Amino acid sequence: MTFTAKDVLNLQVAPALGCTEPVAIALGAAAAMSLLPGGDFDSIELSLDPNVYKNALAVSIPGTSGLSGLDMAAALGAVGGDADLRLEVLASITDDHVKEAKQLIADKKVTVHLLKEQRGLLVKNVIKSGNDVAECIIEGLHDNIASMTLNGAAVESPLLAEPTEQGESPVAAMEAWLKSLSLTDLMAMTDELDQEDLDFLREGVDVNMRLADQGLKYGLGLGVGKTLERLVRQGLIKKDMILAARILTSGASDARMSGAPLPAMSSAGSGNHGLTAILPIWAVKDYVEVDDKTVLEAIALSHIVTAYVKAHTGRLSAICGCSVAAGAGATAGITFLLGGDARHIAGAIKNLLEDLAGIICDGAKAGCALKLATAAGTAVQAALFSLHGVNVHHTDGIIGTSSEDTMRNIGTLATDGMIETDQTILDIMLRKQFSDV
Structure with missing residues (x-):
């Protein structure tokens, strides 16, 4: 498979609002929320590879007047993020969303797990609402939504990354080509x-x-x-x-x-x-x-x-x-x-x-x-x-x-x-x- 300069620019260069690690967390939460009926949920369980954890830990999140945190990124994505905006998922955040996210964290509705042995980028959001459980996994790239499930069943969504004929992501295929x-x-x-x-x-x-x-x-x-x-x-x-x-x-x-x-x-x-x-x-x-x-x-x-x-x-x-x-x-x-x-x-x-x-x-x-x-x-x-x-x-x-x-x-x-x-x-x-x- 060969690529052009246009392909490289399309796959590698894109606008991003805020540091891309908390953005990836917010994107995963927003994508998971899109599977649930209504806008309410009971809990978010967030699992991260060490590097996303490290990079998203202390950086300020745009639109929050300097707030930071892994749990804050997930809560904001869930309550006000727009997954269709990809790396600009937080462009839709308002002051009311920030207040709601702060309350969710105060109520301990967001838990964060460090996947110490994970190699490579991985962001997993599991959101529960009543008897429903929505899951979104971002893997490899900050906006590469690899899977979305509702109550354990895979869900078709335009948010999911389209694999190549060989079954890998387009960016992975391009990077393999670049190396040659x-x-x-x-x-x-x-x-x-x-x-x-x-x-x-x-x-x-x-x-x-x-x-x-x-x-x-x-x-x-x-x-x-x-x-x-x-x-x-x-x-x-x-x-x-x-x-x-x-x-x-x-x-x-x-x-x-x-x-x-x-x-x-x-x-x-x-x-x-x-x-x-x-x-x-x-x-x-x-x-x-x-x-x-x-x-x-x-x-x-x-x-x-x-x-x-x-x-x-x-x-x-x-x-x-x-x-x-x-x-x-x-x-x-x-x-x-x-x-x-x-x-x-x-x-x-x-x-x-x-x-x-x-x-x-x-x-x-x-x-x-x-x-x-x-x-x-x-x-x-x-x-x-x-x-x-x-x-x-x-x-x-x-x-x-x-x-x-x-x-x-x-x-x-x-x-x-x-x-x-x-x-x-x-x-x-x-x-x-x-x-x-």
């Missing part, structure tokens, strides 16, 4: 873009720029982007293309992770990946003479390379995907934008991965803006270094003889090498949570 490609093949996909694709890519820029504008105007979240801007105005640091990329990307993350009620154009299932894949390139374009079409082609390449790395690392892991996956995509796109060829792009990817491979993912939260600032700035630096002949040697650590080998090595590190690290991170987070109770 070379960097040159990935670059060649930018030649396939039509006007519809370019318009969609520009929409992604506009969506993410709205978040950046909010974060920089109001100093939301940790205020990383706003603080960097203030330091420039005070003359303490100078603004160049590296700092411009850091300001724009972190400002957008500040807004998103604080629960701003604006969607992000996600990449590979993550809104923060989407911010990192798009905004550094958009910042750099102001420093070079280049037409709009080339900028959008660079962003397309960024999404494609991000998808390629995620095909190797999996959707969630102990490694910060914004750094190694979207960061690799961004540096590829920036190098392309600056006139680099395949050799330069390969060098930039290796430079970035050598620099950022050790950044851990310790859950989604306001502090992610710091990591996005690092990823965005390093993406620009890695591109500039490669264009000036500074390239990491394949004898260094996990760096391979090619960019493809290096990205595969990152996948091995994320999936096999950091299992215990992932568990340790979650254990630390859980100890903190329970010590605060």
Whole structure:
């Protein structure tokens, strides 16, 4: 099975309102509720894999004035979520829904289970209403509804993911195909873009720029982007293309992770990946003479390379995907934008991965803006270094003889090498949570 650039964009890039882990929880709850008669229920039982648990634990949920929590995400999805909106399921939430969800949690109607041995993304919502039991399972991808049952019987629903002829999800099939490609093949996909694709890519820029504008105007979240801007105005640091990329990307993350009620154009299932894949390139374009079409082609390449790395690392892991996956995509796109060829792009990817491979993912939260600032700035630096002949040697650590080998090595590190690290991170987070109770 082969895919086109349009297929990759359609399967990998989509608007998402809020961090995609609590969104996946809310989507599952909303989907399960759609099977029950009436709008009332007696209980929600939520079961999660360790990585969804970790990422959804402390991040603010949009439309709630800063509320967070696994149980809150499920309750909100059940009382007011619209499953038809997929990753924007919480766009329909009102203040009344928030009050109702808070009461449900106070009444202990939502229980959460950690599936410690589960590998791969899994969100299971079981909602009981009288004698009826509705279940929704999301697996593999944040919006991949794999099964829906009512009272133990499978239910047909347009919400269910359509499998390929081989019985796998379209994204799984696409990722298997991506793994077989070379960097040159990935670059060649930018030649396939039509006007519809370019318009969609520009929409992604506009969506993410709205978040950046909010974060920089109001100093939301940790205020990383706003603080960097203030330091420039005070003359303490100078603004160049590296700092411009850091300001724009972190400002957008500040807004998103604080629960701003604006969607992000996600990449590979993550809104923060989407911010990192798009905004550094958009910042750099102001420093070079280049037409709009080339900028959008660079962003397309960024999404494609991000998808390629995620095909190797999996959707969630102990490694910060914004750094190694979207960061690799961004540096590829920036190098392309600056006139680099395949050799330069390969060098930039290796430079970035050598620099950022050790950044851990310790859950989604306001502090992610710091990591996005690092990823965005390093993406620009890695591109500039490669264009000036500074390239990491394949004898260094996990760096391979090619960019493809290096990205595969990152996948091995994320999936096999950091299992215990992932568990340790979650254990630390859980100890903190329970010590605060």
